[in-house]
Amino acid sequence: MDTRAAPAAPGTLSGETLDPADWQSFRAQGHRMLDDIIDYLEHIRERPVWQPIPEGVRGCFRRPVPTAPTDLAAVHDDFMRHILPFSVGNTHPGFMGWVHGGGNPVGMLAEMLAAGLNANLGGRDHVPIEVERQIVQWVRQLFGFPDTASGLFVTGTSMANLIGVLVARTHALGSAVRRRGVASGGKRLIAYTSAAAHGCISQAMDLAGLGSTALHIVPTDDRQRIDLAALDNAIAADRRRGFSPFLVVGNAGTVDIGAIDDLAALADLTQREKLWLHVDGAYGALAILAPDLAPLLAGLERADSIAFDFHKWGQVPYDAGFILVRDGTLHRETFAAPAAYLRRETRGLAAGSPWPCDFGPDLSRGFRALKTWFTLRVHGTDAIGATISRSCALARYLAGRIAETPELELLAPVELNIVCFSYRSAQPDEINAGIVADLHESGIVAPSTTMIRGRLAIRAAIVNHRTAQQDIDALVAATVGFGRAGADSLAA
Ligand SMILES: Cc1ncc(COP(=O)(O)O)c(C=O)c1O
DSSP states (O other): OOOSOOOOOHHHHHTOSSSOSOHHHHHHHHHHHHHHHHHHHHTGGGSOSOOOOOHHHHHTTSOOOOOSOOOHHHHHHHIIIIIGGGSOOTTSTTEESTTOOOOOHHHHHHHHHHHHHTOOTTSSSOHHHHHHHHHHHHHHHHHTOOTTOEEEEESOHHHHHHHHHHHHHHHHHOTTHHHHOTTTTOOOEEEEEETTSOHHHHHHHHHTTSOGGGEEEEOBOTTSOBOHHHHHHHHHHHHHTTOEEEEEEEEBSOTTTOOBOOHHHHHHHHHHHTOEEEEEOTTGGGGGGSTTTGGGGTTGGGOSEEEEETTTTTOOOSOOEEEEESOHHHHHHHHOOOOGGGOOOSSSTTOSOSOGGGGSSOSSOOOHHHHHHHHHHHHOHHHHHHHHHHHHHHHHHHHHHHHTOTTEEEOSOOOSSEEEEEEOOSSHHHHHHHHHHHHHHHTSOEEEEEEETTEEEEEEEOOOTTOOHHHHHHHHHHHHHHHHHHHHHHHO
16 A cells, blocks of 8 residues: 555645635534524414515526636525525415425425435445435335335336336336337237326326327216226226236325225226236325324225325425335336446445335435435324324315305315315306415415316315414405405406
């Protein structure tokens, strides 16, 4: 070994690295930044949910590439004035749009620690991967899956559903499909899901090379659950037409109203027909943590794969999607690839195979597991389950307020935490679209919209753990107020 002192790296002496020249002032500035973001969360209720972006603010993000340095404090000041006030608003208790989780302060701190470690969780032998494996084990336990099941953090359920479809494709065609392509076996694969499924299922079929028309859309019953008799008939008819049914995608919490398919019946059917059962449980699967809701998910433990997000009802900061696959070997055969630069060893940093990159398309992967691990450990799953139950109780409370308010009408049954309703009017779509935009611009509450049986609905998806009865009351009062004003201006 050469013991001569190496010449000092020029960067460490002359400030050429990207580390601060003065750690003390960097530390002080870091503490100010942490204080500011903690203040933001502590006082979130005092802010508007959302506010329109002034043109001057948009202009701040049309600047040329910054070739020269700027003081960190100045950039942070820019963040405080031009980014923080104009964010999407899903940390706010009045946010009820789409299906967005509220995040949580513990998860935020963990995200900062993860950024400090800057770990790449594609592979190799280090404890951040053990943290992810710990979560995989907890998820197996929560959903009653065997120890041989595999799991992986991904961006969100759109990606998790794609992985589910790809593993089902391997199940149907063998792993040779990866080399030869989907046309090589001569089989015309066809999958099934309900009309209430999220659009990313059809997109997954497209991205898997099977084509979105190879997704047979099955009608739903009056509670937006897949019609099992129609599904049975569709499978039989498709087999007669020469198609090869291979996959049923069940729903645990549909995006429009939160409907949960009869998962036990789907498990029976797919077992009988020898089909893969994948469940899109984007937000609904974590209802497993709430004792009063878990029975609604009976049968989920028999699925072949489950996709869900910790960043929705789990309140982990974005993004933290997850895929769980019963047959870990098949999952691995769908993605693992030999490459000289990813050579595995039995010792040293290159040990620890299989690696997460063997279970999905991403090689570079961040440490999503850490914010999830912190959130689950600090709060415990009982507390998260309690917030999930509470959001459903608030949805029922909202349904009750709608029933007692003559101007309002419920448009769909309240299955979980999503309430679709409208302001009664002769021109309902126009009035209700206007009400939702007014609500957003007022900063009071932020629901979204959807179409229910051809009618535009105001959709309140109560996901945020901070939402309380006062926010529901504010939604009802402001909806009625803006509805009356909209009706008056239409009449004029
Ligand atoms: C039922 C359902 N599936 C899939 C998705 C897509 O999930 P993500 O946005 O995490 O990709 C959503 C999003 O809300 C959803 O509600």
